[in-house]
Amino acid sequence: MSAHADQPAPSAPSPRRVSARVGGIAESATLAVDAKAKALKAAGRPVIGFGAGEPDFPTPDYIVEAAVAAARDAANHRYSPAGGLPVLKEAIAAKTLRDSGYEISPADVLVTNGGKQAVYEAFATLLDPGDEVLLPAPYWTTYPEAVQLAGGVPVEVFAGVEQGYRVTVEQLEAARTPRTKVLLFCSPSNPTGAVYTPEETAEIGRWALEHGIWVVTDEIYEHLTYDGAVATPVLRVVPELADTTVVLNGVAKTYAMTGWRVGWLVGPSDVVKAATNLQSHLTSNVANVSQRAAVAALTGDLSAVAAMREAFDRRRRTMVAMLGEIDGVRIPAPQGAFYAYPDVQGLLGRTFRGVTPTTSAELAALLLDQAEVAVVPGEAFGPSGYLRLSYALGDADLAEGVGRIQALLAEG
Incomplete structure (x- = not known):
């Protein structure tokens, strides 16, 4: 034995x-x-x-009242298109022209369950395993998690107090490698409140264009600026980036609608179609009552x-x-x-x-x-x-x- x-x-x-x-x-x-x-x-x-x-x-009363009316409309008690209500996508396109100064097609809009879903779906759609994302730091805490969940590699590019928390093209270039696919750009910034000047935004946009790097730009704080600072949409100053840029936004911060969960993603048609397919399996449509409230927010005045x-x-x-x-x-x-x-x-x-x-x-x-x-x-x-x-x-x-x-x- x-x-x-x-x-x-x-x-x-x-x-x-x-x-x-x-x-x-x-x-x-x-x-x-x-x-x-x-x-x-x-x-x-x-x-x-x-x-x-x-x-x-x-949330402003006129938005709430629109939601109350929507809740009573039986049409909103049913499924709607996964990519968003057509009337809301049209309102987002009109708002983009009004606030950002360039035209988009409603077909190139995906309405998401808050800004976070837009962030996740943007990276999930763009990244393959090992792709690197340049992440100016300090950054919003969700960005690196969404990048890694999509199989990407976040690459921090830090700018401290001496730079007003704004990274330079020289820093981005030093961090660029053959694996760099995306630059995350957020101005006005969470967490720092930094706002890039139009000149800085244009310089960064031209650098991304030159090197074939995608830009994912989070513009959810666009209306909250002070001391004469102005949020500059990267596609307004570098329109040639339209085919390699995904814009993220939502109603949460501007209209005090954090709990309504309505964001959106705007980008090239193939990217938006792929992200919409992903969302069709994740969550289907955003709640219709919230979407109707968002229509009221975007089509109302900004008082x-x-x-x-x-x-x-x-x-x-x-x-x-x-x-x-x-x-x-x-x-x-x-x-x-x-x-x-x-x-x-x-x-x-x-x-x-x-x-x-x-x-x-x-x-x-x-x-x-x-x-x-x-x-x-x-x-x-x-x-x-x-x-x-x-x-x-x-x-x-x-x-x-x-x-x-x-x-x-x-x-x-």
């Missing part, structure tokens, strides 16, 4: 319960911070949350948007002034969106109430624990050493929250 006969046979390896592809996705840091802040508040703690990129205003922008501008100036008073903080004034992105590297290594944070994640944890203020650490958007604070919340809460931050950090 073999000496090993009484030994159990080696067990087979346990099958993976969650796929590596999905298991490797990081949780949305911004939503996680917002959820934690709301949970603490529900538990009775006076937490002030600067985490979520969500306007505190209600409600102007009023919200005025409030954001006031809050922006208050936040920047108060953060700028903290020793160790550097903060360029954001010119767009509704975020401030202070450089807090000067605070790291200092001791506050017995705690010495060495990363921005540790600093954010300290602020939540000791000041009851929720912010998102820079690790969610690129390198450590930064914080993102949304100023899309009420004036009183904003002043109170930043005041708490000032008081705590003055102790170090």
